[in-house]
Amino acid sequence: MIYLDNAATSFPKPEIVYEAVLNNMKNYGANPGRSGHKLALEAGRTIYKGRELVCRLFNIDDPMQIIFVSNATDALNLAIKGVLNQGDHVITTSMEHNSVLRPIKAMEANGVENTIVQCDNRGVLDPQLIREAIKTNTKLIVTTHASNVTGTIMPIEEIGEIAKKHGILFLVDAAQTAGVYDIDVEKFHIDLLATAGHKGLMGPQGTGILYIKEGVEVRHFKEGGTGSKSQELLQPLMLPDRYESGTPNTPGIAGLAAGIEFILEEGLDKIRKHEEGLTQYFIEGLKKIPEIKIYGVQDAAKQAAVISINIGDEDSSEIGYVLDKVFDIGVRPGLHCAPMAHKTIETFEQGTVRFSIGYFTKKEEINAALEALKNICEQL
Amino acid sequence: MIYLDNAATSFPKPEIVYEAVLNNMKNYGANPGRSGHKLALEAGRTIYKGRELVCRLFNIDDPMQIIFVSNATDALNLAIKGVLNQGDHVITTSMEHNSVLRPIKAMEANGVENTIVQCDNRGVLDPQLIREAIKTNTKLIVTTHASNVTGTIMPIEEIGEIAKKHGILFLVDAAQTAGVYDIDVEKFHIDLLATAGHKGLMGPQGTGILYIKEGVEVRHFKEGGTGSKSQELLQPLMLPDRYESGTPNTPGIAGLAAGIEFILEEGLDKIRKHEEGLTQYFIEGLKKIPEIKIYGVQDAAKQAAVISINIGDEDSSEIGYVLDKVFDIGVRPGLHCAPMAHKTIETFEQGTVRFSIGYFTKKEEINAALEALKNICEQL
Numbered sequence: 001m002i003y004l005d006n007a008a009t010s011f012p013k014p015e016i017v018y019e020a021v022l023n024n025m026k027n028y029g030a031n032p033g034r035s036g037h038k039l040a041l042e043a044g045r046t047i048y049k050g051r052e053l054v055c056r057l058f059n060i061d062d063p064m065q066i067i068f069v070s071n072a073t074d075a076l077n078l079a080i081k082g083v084l085n086q087g088d089h090v091i092t093t094s095m096e097h098n099s100v101l102r103p104i105k106a107m108e109a110n111g112v113e114n115t116i117v118q119c120d121n122r123g124v125l126d127p128q129l130i131r132e133a134i135k136t137n138t139k140l141i142v143t144t145h146a147s148n149v150t151g152t153i154m155p156i157e158e159i160g161e162i163a164k165k166h167g168i169l170f171l172v173d174a175a176q177t178a179g180v181y182d183i184d185v186e187k188f189h190i191d192l193l194a195t196a197g198h199k200g201l202m203g204p205q206g207t208g209i210l211y212i213k214e215g216v217e218v219r220h221f222k223e224g225g226t227g228s229k230s231q232e233l234l235q236p237l238m239l240p241d242r243y244e245s246g247t248p249n250t251p252g253i254a255g256l257a258a259g260i261e262f263i264l265e266e267g268l269d270k271i272r273k274h275e276e277g278l279t280q281y282f283i284e285g286l287k288k289i290p291e292i293k294i295y296g297v298q299d300a301a302k303q304a305a306v307i308s309i310n311i312g313d314e315d316s317s318e319i320g321y322v323l324d325k326v327f328d329i330g331v332r333p334g335l336h337c338a339p340m341a342h343k344t345i346e347t348f349e350q351g352t353v354r355f356s357i358g359y360f361t362k363k364e365e366i367n368a369a370l371e372a373l374k375n376i377c378e379q380l
Numbered sequence: 381m382i383y384l385d386n387a388a389t390s391f392p393k394p395e396i397v398y399e400a401v402l403n404n405m406k407n408y409g410a411n412p413g414r415s416g417h418k419l420a421l422e423a424g425r426t427i428y429k430g431r432e433l434v435c436r437l438f439n440i441d442d443p444m445q446i447i448f449v450s451n452a453t454d455a456l457n458l459a460i461k462g463v464l465n466q467g468d469h470v471i472t473t474s475m476e477h478n479s480v481l482r483p484i485k486a487m488e489a490n491g492v493e494n495t496i497v498q499c500d501n502r503g504v505l506d507p508q509l510i511r512e513a514i515k516t517n518t519k520l521i522v523t524t525h526a527s528n529v530t531g532t533i534m535p536i537e538e539i540g541e542i543a544k545k546h547g548i549l550f551l552v553d554a555a556q557t558a559g560v561y562d563i564d565v566e567k568f569h570i571d572l573l574a575t576a577g578h579k580g581l582m583g584p585q586g587t588g589i590l591y592i593k594e595g596v597e598v599r600h601f602k603e604g605g606t607g608s609k610s611q612e613l614l615q616p617l618m619l620p621d622r623y624e625s626g627t628p629n630t631p632g633i634a635g636l637a638a639g640i641e642f643i644l645e646e647g648l649d650k651i652r653k654h655e656e657g658l659t660q661y662f663i664e665g666l667k668k669i670p671e672i673k674i675y676g677v678q679d680a681a682k683q684a685a686v687i688s689i690n691i692g693d694e695d696s697s698e699i700g701y702v703l704d705k706v707f708d709i710g711v712r713p714g715l716h717c718a719p720m721a722h723k724t725i726e727t728f729e730q731g732t733v734r735f736s737i738g739y740f741t742k743k744e745e746i747n748a749a750l751e752a753l754k755n756i757c758e759q760l
Contacts, residue, residue: 333415
């Protein structure tokens with residue numbers, strides 16, 4: 001299969017990711033941070049190494065501020081619900097995924113107000129609108145780094161400046177950009193960074209990351225065994241233990257660490273250029289097919305390697321089905337768990353056919369996708 | 381290393397578990413239940429098969445009532461906090477793990493009362509005490525199936541009867557028994573069953589299970605993308621989607637499914653008899669070393685394959701250290717995230733040295749552990 005669904009999960013992974021998972025499971029599959037024997041210590045070291053690698057990638061000082069969770073949704077729920085209290089106000093955008101919008105909507109029942117800033121129909125956010133939405137009780141700004149529907153990159157550096165200036169916490173959802181784009185929590189004034197481990201970071205599914213800036217108070221929602229302060233019936237408040245009750249996904253984190261090592265070895269620049277090149281090439285090819293409508297900014301320098309299209313008024317699921325069945329090409333049609341983004345780009349009824357490119361995508365695969373689309377257009 | 385720490389996580393896993401994880405990651409590592417192309421569908425089928433296997437093991441009718449979570453702690457938090465409301469009362473025991481006691485203690489701040497029934501100094505629970513603790517506002521009874529400190533098996537069938545008779549929900553923590561003991565949710569009147577995937581079920585770390593009986597209302601605590609009802613900003617209430625936002629741990633669940641297949645193939649009876657036989661053999665051997673104090677019921681028919689000991693007044697961590705360094709034997713000393721259990725068996729200061737046996741433990745390894753302990757006693 002030609003896999004163009006990397007925005008859902010990257011596939012394949014680098015060989016060293018498979019090896020790291022298997023090596024953990026077969027050779028030191030003990031419970032980290034608990035028992036203290038050789039295998040348990042080795043498992044614990046792997047997890048600590050994972051934290052250090054995350055720090056290197058995002059310019060974070062202290063590995064203990066890295067919380068391993070099960071996916072980006074888990075990280076976003078923890079961050080959003082952990083900092084917002086009754087009477088607070090939160091600002092987000094109309095291009096967010098349901099993993100941001102649903103928790104924010106759920107918080108309305110807890111007396112947390114929200115403003116959802118409208119992006120234009122290419123998914124572009126005007127930071128001035130964020131500035132204007134700020135109220136005296138604004139506690140948090142949440143934005144995706146790049147839309148999972150159109151790939152549109154948000155001006156997070158500028159939003160970070162605004163947040164900092166107003167003393168507002170800034171949470172970035174980097175699910176579509178971590179491992180491809182340079183994300184510097186210091187430079188961008190990011191207080192909370194949430195991301196998946198299994199997309200651009202090339203780790204296994206079942207992994208996610210939340211970075212919490214030192215001093216930012218985030219409520220915890222789970223208590224349990226932490227391997228620390230076992231004598232107490234209250235959850236310990238030290239990081240990362242406070243948020244990591246129970247046995248962690250050690251093989252997953254071992255794989256994630258290997259994925260980040262691979263990224264650091266290759267270099268973000270090389271990875272981004274590869275994806276950018278193929279994205280631009282794909283967009284140029286798409287533009288030559290008159291029946292195709294392309295969404296977003298249509299400029300690889302301003303979008304992640306996510307390209308949403310439609311063919312006339314055809315149902316996106318139908319096109320996705322034909323691409324899979326007839327052409328053996330895997331894409332994701334529909335609403336991509338981001339209904340408001342589809343309202344924003346005016347595709348709420350039709351959905352879009354989303355192609356998403358990864359570091360292992362080849363030019364021939366893009367050519368095959370373009371050929372398949374031409375073919376479908378001719379048949380219609 | 382001689383690995384006697386299976387109560388923390390089972391190690392090694394059956395070969396088919398490694399193969400299933402790798403096969404998922406390498407051959408169909410797509411995002412399940414989202415995109416609809418071949419690889420995504422295959423990933424989705426694997427997860428569904430996992431639910432079906434869990435159902436077969438625990439005599440559950442509907443695979444949609446199986447929620448995959450990240451560990452037993454995750455399952456217990458969801459169950460405990462999901463059913464208890466202000467003004468409710470919950471009953472549990474003094475032999476529980478912090479993954480039960482800490483959430484229950486935390487709920488005090490939400491106006492949820494608790495009664496912690498005292499077990500005897502072998503960890504044995506008198507079900508009459510549960511009956512006596514019932515109040516008009518008792519909503520939930522939570523007990524472990526077997527203590528993670530002494531292995532002591534709780535009379536869950538009897539407690540299930542009591543719960544059913546009084547119309548009280550019954551939550552069982554099967555972290556130490558699932559995959560070894562017969563657990564029948566119908567026969568035992570279990571409304572909520574929480575367990576780890578990486579212990580007796582032989583799956584990878586990063587997996588856990590919560591079974592919710594049809595009709596039992598459990599609040600959700602996370603919202604996000606579910607791949608279902610994507611057009612809505614409210615979390616869908618259908619199971620299992622309601623509790624499974626975000627990308628699941630597909631390789632972990634693939635491995636867990638393989639682990640359960642292995643168990644069903646071997647048969648619970650054979651697995652239990654193997655562990656029971658070695659447990660009894662170990663206890664008999666321990667009894668011959670006069671310096672050793674054994675905790676719990678000291679009867680393999682009444683305890684899981686978890687044996688806690690001490691040598692005189694020696695610090696349990698010291699003994700654990702020597703077993704690891706000198707004899708290459710991995711055990712878990714200390715409080716095992718269960719401080720109240722240690723108070724119950726009167727080892728709160730000293731902790732215990734815990735040996736835990738798995739299906740792959742060999743008699744020679746038990747002999748080696750006994751020899752090592754004799755040796756340590758002679759040196760002291």
